Amino acid sequence: MNSETKESVTAEHKNNRNRCLWYRQPASQWQEALPIGNGRLGGMIFGNLAQEKVQLNEDSVWYGGPKKANNPDARQYVPEIRKLLSEGKQQEAEHLARMGLMSAPKYLHPYQPLGDLLFYFLEHNKQAEGYHRELDLDTAVATVQYKLDGFQYQREYFSSAVDGVMAIRLTTGKPGGLTFGVHLMRRPFDGGTRSIGSDMILLQGECGKEGVEFRAGLHAAAKGGTLRTIGDFISVEQADEVTLLLAADTTFRSEVPEETVLRQLDQAARKGFDQLKRDHIADYSDKFNRVTLELNVESSADRTEDRGGGGIDPAALPTDSRLKRMQEGQDDAGLAALYFDYGRYLLLSCSRPGSLAANLQGIWNDSYTPSWESKYTININTEMNYWPAELCNLAECHEPLFDLIERMLPNGRVTAREVYGCRGFVAHHNTNLWGDTHVEGIPVSASIWPMGAAWLSLHLWEHYRFGLDASFLEQRAYPIMKEAAQFLLDYMVEDKQGRLVTGPSISPENKFMLPDGTAGNLCMGPAMDMQIVFTLFTACIQASEILAQDAEFRSQLAEALPRIPQPAIGRHGQVMEWLEDYEEFEPGHRHISQLFALHPGELIHARHTPELAQAAKQTLERRLSHGGGHTGWSRAWIINFWARLGYGDTAYEHVKQLLMKSTYPNLLDAHPPFQIDGNFGGTAGIVEMLLQSHGGEIALLPALPAAWTEGRVTGLRARGGFEVDLEWKRGGLTRAVLKPGRSSLCKVYAGAGGAALNVRCGDTVCETKREGNLLVFTAEAGKCYVLSPS
Structure with a gap:
C-alpha cells in the first residue's frame, strides 16, 4: 500500500x-x-x-450423515401418554415418553x-x-x-x-x-x-x-x-x-x-x-449500507480523547476498553450503534444466498465437540438468528433458512406419519445440515416439542409480509405453511373443555410444579404451542385468501381457530405458561416462551390488548426478579419484549446489560459459551425500539430511550412493503420518510402526546385522517412520503 x-x-x-x-x-x-x-x-x-x-x-x-432415527414404537404410545397426562400421572407419562418417543441414536452430529x-x-x-x-x-x-x-x-x-x-x-x-x-x-x-x-x-x-x-x-x-x-x-x-x-x-x-x-x-x-x-x-x-444508524452524534462531536475538559469520546477508545467502561457504569450510545452494525455485519458474513443457514455459532466454531453440537436449535435460537433479516433490509440473508426448511420438509413428513400418524410436516427442537426432524435428545424438558416446523414456517410468512412478493408466497411460503398447519390439525385433540390442544408437548426447557410437589415437563396445550398454532392458522387463512385457493382447507382452519386457547392471566397477574396456573420450578428460567404472543407474535399488543400487555410486563418483572435474562439470547429476547411494550428506557437498560454481562471482547455473544443468537436478537431489539410494524400499523420511535436524545436511522423495513428513515432530536421525531413498495392504506402511530404530523409527497400536503393517535393516508408505490411536525 x-x-x-x-x-x-x-x-x-x-x-x-x-x-x-x-x-x-x-x-x-x-x-x-x-x-x-x-x-x-x-x-x-x-x-x-x-x-x-x-x-x-x-x-x-x-x-456424520443424515439419520433415519424416528422411534418405530412412538405412534402406538402417543395415545397412552396423553391418557396418563389426563389422569394426572405425570411421572408415568414422562417415563413412557422417554422410552416411547425418543429417537435412536439420541443426538445429532456436530x-x-x-x-x-x-x-x-x-x-x-x-x-x-x-x-x-x-x-x-x-x-x-x-x-x-x-x-x-x-x-x-x-x-x-x-x-x-x-x-x-x-x-x-x-x-x-x-x-x-x-x-x-x-x-x-x-x-x-x-x-x-x-x-x-x-x-x-x-x-x-x-x-x-x-x-x-x-x-x-x-x-x-x-x-x-x-x-x-x-x-x-x-x-x-x-x-x-x-x-x-x-x-x-x-x-x-x-x-x-x-x-x-x-x-x-x-x-x-x-x-x-x-x-x-x-x-x-x-x-x-x-x-x-442499505441501513445506517447514528445515535447522539452531534452531542458528542466535540468530545475527543485529546481535548481537555471535553471528556472522552468513547469511539476514540479500543473496543475492549469501551466494553470495560460500560461495565464500570459509563454510558456509550455509540457502542450500542456499533453492536447494531456488527449484528448486520455478522448476518451478511454467515448467511448469504447459496450458503447454509446460520447455526448456533453462525459459521464460527473452533471445537470438534462444540456445545449443543453447534447445530440448529429451533425452539428459539435459529429463529432469533433471523429476526434482523427483514427489519435490517437484508431479506436475501433469510434465504438459507428457507433452504433449510425445504430440506427438512420430506423428513418432517416421514416423522409426522411414523411418530404421530399425522399428515403434514413436523420438526422438533433441533435439526442439522441434512434437515433431520426426529425427536432428538434425551431430556424430556426439551426434546418432545413438535412445534419446530410451525415456528420456522412463519419465517416464510414474515418474508412475504415485508416484501409482498406474491410468487414467493405461492411457490415457497404457503405450501410449507400449509403442511405445518395440516400436521397441527391432525395432531391436536379436544380436551374436557372442548378446546383443541397440542400434546404431548412442553413449554421449551421449563418445568412446572404440581400441587403434590412433583416437577413436570410434559403437558397438553402449553401457551407457546397454542400461540404458534393460532398465529400459523391465521397466517394460512390470510395467505389462502390472497392466493384465492384452498377454500375448504381455509374453512377447516377457521373452524378450529375459536377453539384454540388464548393467552390467559394467572394468579400472579402474569401470562400463564401452561393451561393450568402452575407454579414454576425455576421462576427465573431463561426461556420466556409464554410471551411468544408479544414477540415475535402479535396477539399481545401494548395498546390494543392493554390487560394482556400489563400481564406480559408482570411476567417479565417476575422472571427478572428471580435472575432471568442470565444468558445472552434470553437477554436479547427481553430487549424485544420491553420494546414491544413501549418501555424504551427499560429496553435500553437491557441493551446495556447484554453488553456488560453477555458480550465477549470481540463483541460476540456470550451465552455462555458463544452463541450468535444473542447478537442477532440484540440487533433486532434495537430496531424494535425505533420502528415497529405489527398490529396493522407502523409505529415510529415506539420505545425510544431518554439516553438517545438525538439520532437518525435510514433504510429500515416495515411490514407492508415500506422502507423507513427516521430522525429525532430531544427525544422527539423531527422527520420520517416512508417509501412504499406497493400502494396501500398506511396507518402510522407516532406516539401518544407527540406533535401532530404533516404528510408530504413532494411539494404536496397529503390528505390524511386520524384514528386516535393513528395517522391514516393512502400511499402509492414508488413515491416518497415525508412526515414532520406541523
Whole structure:
C-alpha cells in the first residue's frame, strides 16, 4: 500500500471509527479474535506476530450423515401418554415418553471446524510498536498493523462472497522483510496435506464414515524474494509482499470438491488481490449500507480523547476498553450503534444466498465437540438468528433458512406419519445440515416439542409480509405453511373443555410444579404451542385468501381457530405458561416462551390488548426478579419484549446489560459459551425500539430511550412493503420518510402526546385522517412520503 492510500484509509477510519472494532493487542483467546466470512467460508483473525493463526470454518463441514432415527414404537404410545397426562400421572407419562418417543441414536452430529491456517514468522519474536488490530464494518476487511525495528508491517484479511475465497495480503516497508512458513492443520482429525507445485498446498479429510469429505487449498504469490513448498508448508523467503488465497469445498455441494477448490483459486489468482478486494467491498457495502444508524452524534462531536475538559469520546477508545467502561457504569450510545452494525455485519458474513443457514455459532466454531453440537436449535435460537433479516433490509440473508426448511420438509413428513400418524410436516427442537426432524435428545424438558416446523414456517410468512412478493408466497411460503398447519390439525385433540390442544408437548426447557410437589415437563396445550398454532392458522387463512385457493382447507382452519386457547392471566397477574396456573420450578428460567404472543407474535399488543400487555410486563418483572435474562439470547429476547411494550428506557437498560454481562471482547455473544443468537436478537431489539410494524400499523420511535436524545436511522423495513428513515432530536421525531413498495392504506402511530404530523409527497400536503393517535393516508408505490411536525 502506498503512502497516499494509507493516509486516505486512515482519514476514512477517523471519520467512521464508530464502525470499527479495534484493539491495541493480538487476541489471546478465541473470544478476542475477529470474525470474517462470506456466508460459507469463515475465519477468526488472532493477529499474533510470530505465530499467527486464522481459525477456519466451511459451513458444510458436519460430522456424520443424515439419520433415519424416528422411534418405530412412538405412534402406538402417543395415545397412552396423553391418557396418563389426563389422569394426572405425570411421572408415568414422562417415563413412557422417554422410552416411547425418543429417537435412536439420541443426538445429532456436530458442526465442526475446517481447521487452522498457521503462520510462523522469522525474526518476529520481538516487541512491536504501534500495534493495531481492527475489523472495519464498512468494508468487511480485517487489518493488523505494527512496527518492528522501525519498519511498518500490515496484514489484510477478508472473505469474498463474489469469488468464494478468503484473501490475505501481507506487506512491509522493509525490503525483503517477509520470511515465514504457512500451513494448514486440522488437529487431531487431519487427513493430510500435500503440495501442488511450488505455490500451493491442499488439505484433505472427512468427517466420519458417513460424513462429508472436504478439501481446502492455499495458494501463495509473492513480490520479491522466493516461494517454494517444503513438506506441507509454503515457505516464503525475503518477500516484500505476499498474497494468500484460500478456498474450501465439501461433498455436500460438489461430487469432486478438489476440482472446485482448484478452479476458485485459479480464477481468484488471475484477478489479483486488488481487484478481489474492490469486488468484495463493492458487493458487501452495497448491502451493508442499505441501513445506517447514528445515535447522539452531534452531542458528542466535540468530545475527543485529546481535548481537555471535553471528556472522552468513547469511539476514540479500543473496543475492549469501551466494553470495560460500560461495565464500570459509563454510558456509550455509540457502542450500542456499533453492536447494531456488527449484528448486520455478522448476518451478511454467515448467511448469504447459496450458503447454509446460520447455526448456533453462525459459521464460527473452533471445537470438534462444540456445545449443543453447534447445530440448529429451533425452539428459539435459529429463529432469533433471523429476526434482523427483514427489519435490517437484508431479506436475501433469510434465504438459507428457507433452504433449510425445504430440506427438512420430506423428513418432517416421514416423522409426522411414523411418530404421530399425522399428515403434514413436523420438526422438533433441533435439526442439522441434512434437515433431520426426529425427536432428538434425551431430556424430556426439551426434546418432545413438535412445534419446530410451525415456528420456522412463519419465517416464510414474515418474508412475504415485508416484501409482498406474491410468487414467493405461492411457490415457497404457503405450501410449507400449509403442511405445518395440516400436521397441527391432525395432531391436536379436544380436551374436557372442548378446546383443541397440542400434546404431548412442553413449554421449551421449563418445568412446572404440581400441587403434590412433583416437577413436570410434559403437558397438553402449553401457551407457546397454542400461540404458534393460532398465529400459523391465521397466517394460512390470510395467505389462502390472497392466493384465492384452498377454500375448504381455509374453512377447516377457521373452524378450529375459536377453539384454540388464548393467552390467559394467572394468579400472579402474569401470562400463564401452561393451561393450568402452575407454579414454576425455576421462576427465573431463561426461556420466556409464554410471551411468544408479544414477540415475535402479535396477539399481545401494548395498546390494543392493554390487560394482556400489563400481564406480559408482570411476567417479565417476575422472571427478572428471580435472575432471568442470565444468558445472552434470553437477554436479547427481553430487549424485544420491553420494546414491544413501549418501555424504551427499560429496553435500553437491557441493551446495556447484554453488553456488560453477555458480550465477549470481540463483541460476540456470550451465552455462555458463544452463541450468535444473542447478537442477532440484540440487533433486532434495537430496531424494535425505533420502528415497529405489527398490529396493522407502523409505529415510529415506539420505545425510544431518554439516553438517545438525538439520532437518525435510514433504510429500515416495515411490514407492508415500506422502507423507513427516521430522525429525532430531544427525544422527539423531527422527520420520517416512508417509501412504499406497493400502494396501500398506511396507518402510522407516532406516539401518544407527540406533535401532530404533516404528510408530504413532494411539494404536496397529503390528505390524511386520524384514528386516535393513528395517522391514516393512502400511499402509492414508488413515491416518497415525508412526515414532520406541523
